Amino acid sequence: xxxxxxxxxxxxxxxxxxxxxxxxxxxxxxxxxxxxxxxxxxxxxxxxxxxxxxxxxxxxxxxxxxxxxxxxxxxxxxxxxxxxxxxxxxxxxxxxxxxxxxxxxxxxxxxxxxxxxxxxxxxxxxxxxxxxxxxxxxxxxxxxxxxxxxxxxxxxxxxxxxxxxxxxxxxxxxxxxxxxxxxxxxxxxxxxxxxxxxxxxxxxxxxxxxxxxxxxxxxxxxxxxxxxxxxxxxxxxxxxxxxxxxxxxxxxxxx
Amino acid sequence: xxxxxxxxxxxxxxxxxxxxxxxxxxxxxxxxxxxxxxxxxxxxxxxxxxxxxxxxxxxxxxxxxxxxxxxxxxxxxxxxxxxxxxxxxxxxxxxxxxxxxxxxxxxxxxxxxxxxxxxxxxxxxxxxxxxxxxxxxxxxxxxxxxxxxxxxxxxxxxxxxxxxxxxxxxxxxxxxxxxxxxxxxxxxxxxxxxxxxxxxxxxxxxxxxxxxxxxxxxxxxxxxxxxxxxxxxxxxxxxx
Numbered sequence: 001x002x003x004x005x006x007x008x009x010x011x012x013x014x015x016x017x018x019x020x021x022x023x024x025x026x027x028x029x030x031x032x033x034x035x036x037x038x039x040x041x042x043x044x045x046x047x048x049x050x051x052x053x054x055x056x057x058x059x060x061x062x063x064x065x066x067x068x069x070x071x072x073x074x075x076x077x078x079x080x081x082x083x084x085x086x087x088x089x090x091x092x093x094x095x096x097x098x099x100x101x102x103x104x105x106x107x108x109x110x111x112x113x114x115x116x117x118x119x120x121x122x123x124x125x126x127x128x129x130x131x132x133x134x135x136x137x138x139x140x141x142x143x144x145x146x147x148x149x150x151x152x153x154x155x156x157x158x159x160x161x162x163x164x165x166x167x168x169x170x171x172x173x174x175x176x177x178x179x180x181x182x183x184x185x186x187x188x189x190x191x192x193x194x195x196x197x198x199x200x201x202x203x204x205x206x207x208x209x210x211x212x213x214x215x216x217x218x219x220x221x222x223x224x225x226x227x228x229x230x231x232x233x234x235x236x237x238x239x240x241x242x243x244x245x246x247x248x249x250x251x252x253x254x255x
Numbered sequence: 256x257x258x259x260x261x262x263x264x265x266x267x268x269x270x271x272x273x274x275x276x277x278x279x280x281x282x283x284x285x286x287x288x289x290x291x292x293x294x295x296x297x298x299x300x301x302x303x304x305x306x307x308x309x310x311x312x313x314x315x316x317x318x319x320x321x322x323x324x325x326x327x328x329x330x331x332x333x334x335x336x337x338x339x340x341x342x343x344x345x346x347x348x349x350x351x352x353x354x355x356x357x358x359x360x361x362x363x364x365x366x367x368x369x370x371x372x373x374x375x376x377x378x379x380x381x382x383x384x385x386x387x388x389x390x391x392x393x394x395x396x397x398x399x400x401x402x403x404x405x406x407x408x409x410x411x412x413x414x415x416x417x418x419x420x421x422x423x424x425x426x427x428x429x430x431x432x433x434x435x436x437x438x439x440x441x442x443x444x445x446x447x448x449x450x451x452x453x454x455x456x457x458x459x460x461x462x463x464x465x466x467x468x469x470x471x472x473x474x475x476x477x478x479x480x481x482x483x484x485x486x487x488x489x490x491x492x493x494x495x
Binding site: 157 | 336338342344408
């Protein structure tokens with residue numbers, strides 16, 4: 001195959017006419033096989049998945065904390081407001097407003113060039129930014145889920161003498177998870193695709209790999225279409241897994 | 256047992272309870288009746304602070320529960336509550352519904368609570384539902400479980416907030432039977448209800464509430480047979 005590529009390449013450079021399939025072969029070979037370039041894509045996919053997973057974990061942790069603070073603040077008994085909770089709620093509100101109110105791309109550039117301007121680990125800075133960004137959206141998703149649980153459930157828990165934290169942990173959160181899952185899955189998919197943005201600050205994920213390759217071969221179509229297919233495949237696998245998880249959780253309703 | 260003094264409750268500008276003073280004695284069965292919107296449920300929910308009173312005090316066995324320094328969870332552990340819409344926890348089995356609070360509050364060990372749950376389920380004749388989920392039960396069964404769940408905490412008083420209002424008519428009887436049994440065992444009970452038959456049969460005292468006041472109260476025979484107040488008369492004429 002390598003031989004065929006070399007022959008055809010020489011032919012093309014020499015001004016010879018190639019058929020459609022021959023051109024296709026040359027470009028495809030250039031984009032994926034020559035100099036073991038597929039390895040670069042593979043590494044890109046690996047980084048993309050790791051970045052997604054880390055950002056997701058960070059996002060869910062941040063989101064859960066913010067959502068719990070905001071819900072707890074809103075559910076305080078009148079006349080018994082906790083000033084610490086009030087302060088935390090203010091911080092949480094500012095966080096959500098700022099993150100949701102500014103473009104992700106701008107956040108990435110600020111993190112990379114202003115806040116962590118001395119850091120060379122662009123992928124890590126990108127992951128951190130994605131996680132912080134995702135946290136704001138996840139917070140609102142979780143808050144919505146917690147609020148969707150019938151008010152009577154909390155009342156029943158409290159009337160039995162359970163405290164607020166116990167009622168949340170055993171009664172409200174388990175029920176909220178089911179309501180949250182579809183929206184959270186959606187956020188997960190968005191996050192996976194948004195990892196491509198960290199290329200702008202030099203994060204070495206899948207899009208970065210494709211760029212590196214077409215900057216060398218001057219042939220953009222195949223690397224770009226190639227990674228588009230890879231993203232699509234990843235998202236399909238992810239949605240399939242999420243669908244499975246959802247179906248399993250829903251089985252509880254029919255018991 | 257429960258002493259209510261000058262209780263007022265307003266939701267924003269809407270004053271629901273205007274000035275309620277009342278005392279509930281140990282072992283007493285108090286039934287609260289009245290037209291909808293008269294504040295019956297709000298009054299009951301104030302008794303275990305599910306609603307925070309705007310002013311006034313509520314004292315439970317010598318402890319002022321309206322005092323912000325009072326540990327309200329400890330107080331609520333001694334007051335069972337049954338809701339109109341059951342509010343069973345759909346994510347747990349029936350047994351778990353019953354044992355959750357006793358175990359988590361440290362009242363019982365899991366094994367002990369399980370045993371207690373089975374004893375209580377036998378009482379309401381639902382032993383076979385121990386491992387079922389709430390959604391598999393009928394309304395009447397759910398409410399019987401809700402009563403048992405509250406009883407598992409071994410409360411000193413039981414508060415019932417229209418326990419039969421959300422039930423199909425043929426299921427009202429089975430729930431009232433459990434409540435009657437409970438009454439016969441000497442439980443202190445405060446019951447908000449539209450079941451006049453129950454009020455007459457079980458109540459030691461009936462409170463008639465309207466427009467945020469307790470308009471009239473008496474033993475059931477007197478209140479139903481010989482109402483004094485105009486408001487009571489017109490209400491009873493409509494429901495009886």
